[in-house]
Amino acid sequence: MNTLLWVLVGILVYSLAAKALQIRGYLPDSVRLQGPIATIHTKRGRALLTRLAKPKRFWRAWSNVGVGVALVIMVGMFVLLLFQAISILRNPPAPSAVNQPENFLVVPGVNDFLPLSVAPEIVFGLLVGLVVHEGGHGLLCRVEDIDIDSMGAVFLAFIPVGAFVEPDEESQSNANRGARTRMFAAGVTNNFVLTAIAFALLFGPVVGAVGVAPGVAVDGAYAGSPASAAGIDNGDRITAIEGTNVTTERDLDNALLAAEDRTVSVEVDGERTVQVERSLVAVGSVDGNPANLTVEDDPIGITAVNGTAVQTRGELQSALEDAGDFARVETTAGTRTIPVGAYVTRAAPDGPIANASGDDLANTSFLIAGIDGERITSSTDLARTLDGYDDGDRVSVRVYADGAFQSYDVRLGETPRDGNAFVGVDLFPGTSGLLVTDFGVRTYPAATYLELLGGSGGGGEGSMFPGLTDSPFALVYVALVLPLASIVLGIPNFPGFTPAVTDFYVIQGPLAPLGDGVFIFANVLFWTAWVNLQLGLFNCIPGYPLDGGRILRMGAEAVVSRLPVSDSERLVQTITTSIGLTMLASLILMIFGPQLLS
Structure with missing residues (x-):
């Protein structure tokens, strides 16, 4: 059973138990049930909203701006969802992690991109978002003299998923159309403002207080690799190899290639030294590689090339350079003759x-x-060779494709990342489709994440994404996709400054006395902004019962009232229902289309 099925079973059990308690009279009158949805009603807080609503002219001006923003986003959401649905119908995408139904839920541990480690921050951001959203509705109710019957929270099983303000129906119907529109738009306006405040604090003083710790951050070691055997693991920082300081992944690679002995001395965290006995292992493979090898849980050992024993990558590179077009590679999975x-x-x-x-x-x-x-024996070889050329240089590129070698006269281009020459290809790291290492660590791009959040990466290399964070809107976009970074940016997903990665950073500047509290503050701001932006965008979808659907109805009534039609109410109903059903169908296609149509 997959995670989503377990969640559905849990919701069913909860619904049956809650209904049984309601039938037996154990639930108070303030709790109302509709299947797995529970709403808790209260009349408290109405007097506070009335006091806050006194500067009515200010709040009306504020909400008028919000109405304009909401209308623009509503149109954008309609176009986006409709275009996405048409694209799925025309060319259904293959099911992948990003389009699995459970990954549309903002539930840590269920959504593959939202780990349980950030559940407190996400729940906090959601609760704050719900309070400011529904608080906005309640405040504008009082500004527009609309009475409030009750307020409360909405739960899906035990998970808070919403809040509500329940206006008095008669009082709401007596309010003019503009007043109701401002009231409906107030919630998403507050969500967007809270997002802006949280991002401004995050991108400004908070991230500015975070720096990258010295050394190469380790995300983990491959199972069965020399580094794993030496006890190097997630959270460590490699600060020196054989006494040579390393600050970047290229530094680490160069230091390992330069080391002649099989056993190397590795300084970790600047405090302890371990001895790593190197051996060549393939820890990854691409489908269809020339060796026809598949690396699964355990690495595959590489022992010799054309009869010459090899134990380090330097020895492997030398042996492959001397091997000619094809090399006979001896592995623990058998001997293979492969192009190089x-x-x-x-x-x-x-x-x-x-x-x-x-x-x-x-x-x-x-x-x-x-x-x-x-x-050229590896992807690293190719990168180093191209470093010696400039954009526009003409070179002869020898390739092996469809079982034969062929040369092409290529005019090199310029990569936007660092301005270096490039041939325009995506590479699988390693040699001939095998990721080969004599060390075996996966590095963590600590400096890149800090740079993408508007900080100073200080990684010692050129930016991986130059120009991507040059404006506040670009920073917001990047922060929005960082939890999906493996899909969008090609780097591991970023859940925030979790305890597993805080050793890769240092706190500096005026906020240094707060210590690790800065990381907590950064996580709260990051996820509060992320969740509130999602809430605001979702509620702008023009479909009932979302705020966008209610604003759509107000707009439709305003337009239709000026048309020479006999049954304006039916026309308004037709417009809003048609658009709402279109949005519902588009959402269903986005969530379930890849599984049903591919």
């Missing part, structure tokens, strides 16, 4: 090598085996 090169998973359309080859290399994988006569 950097494995290309895709050539970029209209990229340098795609333009040079015509249709020869389109929609196919291949190896790059040489640049201008220089042997």
